[in-house]
Amino acid sequence: MAKNLVIVESPAKAKTIEGFLGNEFTVKSCMGHIADLSKKGLGVDIQNGFIPQYIISPEKKKIVNELKRLAQDSEIVWLASDEDREGEAIAWHLFETLGLEEQKTHRIAFHEITKSAIQEAIKTPRQIDQNLVNAQQARRVLDRLVGFELSPLLWKKIKPALSAGRVQSVAVRLIVEREEEIRNFQSTSSFRITGDFKVKTGNKTSIIRAELNKRFQLKEEALAFIDKCRKAGYVIEEVETKPAKKSPAPPFTTSTLQQEASRKLGFSVANTMRIAQELYESGKITYMRTDSVNLSGMALSMAHKEIASSFGENYVKIRKFTTRTKGAQEAHEAIRPTFAGDKTIEGDRSRKRLYELIWKRTIASQMADAELEKTTVTIGISNAEEKFIAKGEVIRFDGFLKVYLESKDEEEQNGEEGTLPPLNTGDQPVLAEMNAQQKFTQQPFRYTEATLVKKLEELGIGRPSTYAPTISTIQKREYVVKEDRPGVSRDYTLITLKDDQITESIKSENTGYEKAKLFPTDVGVLVNNFLMRHFTNILDYNFTANVEEDFDDIAEGKKVWNEMIRQFYGPFHEQIEKTLETSGKVSGEKSLGKEPKSGNNVYVKIGRYGPMVQIGDTDSDTKPRFASLKKGQSIETISLQEALDLFKLPRTLGSTGEGEEVVVSTGRFGPYIRYQSAFYSLPKTDDPLEVTLARALEIIHEKQQLDNQKTLHEFKEGTTIIRVLNGRYGAYISCNKENYKIPKGKDAKTLTLKDCQEIIANTEPSKSKSKKKK
């Protein structure tokens, strides 16, 4: 038995470190937090100084028991969780839970997984920093109080199973407000003038494109200008050449990796994290949940060597990047390849692509600046004040551009500049063509998952480990949806001057096309409005930044943690109580008009199961009728006619010879046909409002035939039916809605009734997802 037990957070890390330390050391991982607040009630004793009620997380019990056993047999236990707030709390929970003794416990930390860093850490152990632990307790308790008091309020006032929290509610707010900006956006247009000029250099003629330094609001102004230009001459008044340089972006953090993988590879943030995890576990990259842009000395020298040997020493420039992110804790290195010499790796396509992205970004970050030459040419017009400006760019030294250039988000994009031929002041270019194109101002951009992460990080909200889960939570709660939306065609005016002829034409362009963008739902808007009205302070974009300052004070011992919580909780809880009393149920109800044939009122609102239409009032003699809105419909935009159309289902199509009714309706999973108490999904090509009895029977027949192919055997035994079915993972036995695996060595095709009964008697039914709850 080793004399020393080292506990780190991640198993992959444990494996690496074990190799660095001698056989006197056993290295184990605790897999993150081992204890958390109890989920029964608030998990916080509010009456007695907000004392947290911790329990060992059920899924960690096994690990804790093993660590307990190992700790008892060790002379020294080294708590090597990350050096940040959460890591300190993990160390403290380990200390408490494993029943460690102070003399035999050392707290150590390292920011990079290298042999020297770890040996250095072992030489400088310290005690657990209780102030830092208290800062974490304050963070944890605050989040619990906010989440577990706001959410139940929403259940009472809006609908069940909703949620709210310090992070997710702000994420939803950003999306709701962006959508409002877009709805209120008024597009204006102006005319942009470009001129294509013929220039002679030596005996070669080339064309350069220049843009007028003025835009015209009105078509008439643009026309008048162009008309004037028919008689004009042009002269190059100035050629200005300036050197410029471009520098590489810093190495990846979690947030920038998610952004760049989204822009360059089209990955969702969850996908990026899943693949990065695989790369980490197989030892290809360093830890993927980090807010640091720092690279270890070893990484820098590896990068140096790689760049020098691939591109030459003049391409090397070792740089130290500093983090500017709010609240960064920098417990890890930046995300980088473990071995800079591995340009690529084995593995599937997306793993390879993500790895290469990380490799390029890391290498480029240690390469020389690119040196450019920017040229601006000013062309004067003989009969007008305005000037045409042509811009060009030449790369004199490519530097890091040889490897990698960071992509830009939509809002940052502007036109690329090409090269210009050599030009001289006094040259007289000849106009080949001039265009005035009507340009519209661009509406604000909707968030993608990745640009939302970027925004959250700017606001200091959320952590590398929570960006991806937060994005999926707000989608799971159906506050926002990620969707593609087709664009609309828009006409614009184009005026062209060519061969002394002015022509005017109307062209059309596609605008507003959206791919994988985040849109708020009706429920998202309603919940946001409710929270904004009653809990403005929690939804404030600066709320997190403000409480983080308090946490910092606690960490430095300048504030008492539960005193800070008490000051927050008093007014917060009062606001909860007040809202419970004063606010009625909120449904976002909107009147659409009246149903023509009955004269009853038609409403749209949020009900228990989401957005719905209601015909008739609840206090009238007849019961109102209800129908859910379809996917893609919204309270905001639905018309009276669309609302009434929702009541055309269910439709009875008719009956078959056996007197069984065929009914078409729509459910949670789309339109379906019901016949003999069985369900048949309607193909997308069929409209449930139009489908005929004949067509429905055809669909039923097709499905039945498909099922027959699926069924290998069918045995009837009294009332129970035993089937041998072909599933996605091979053949299995189905009986009384339970499924049974067929043992290896038996051929499904030759199974008899007796065989099946034996299998059923001897095997546990497979767990089905639908009934894992007690």
Add this chain to the structure above:
DNA sequence: CAGTGAGCGAGCTTCCGCTTGACTT
């Protein structure tokens, strides 16, 4: 996997931040 929406009320839902499970219907 598929009918819901008034009322009655039991019993359920929920936070953020650390980390990887599991074995497929």
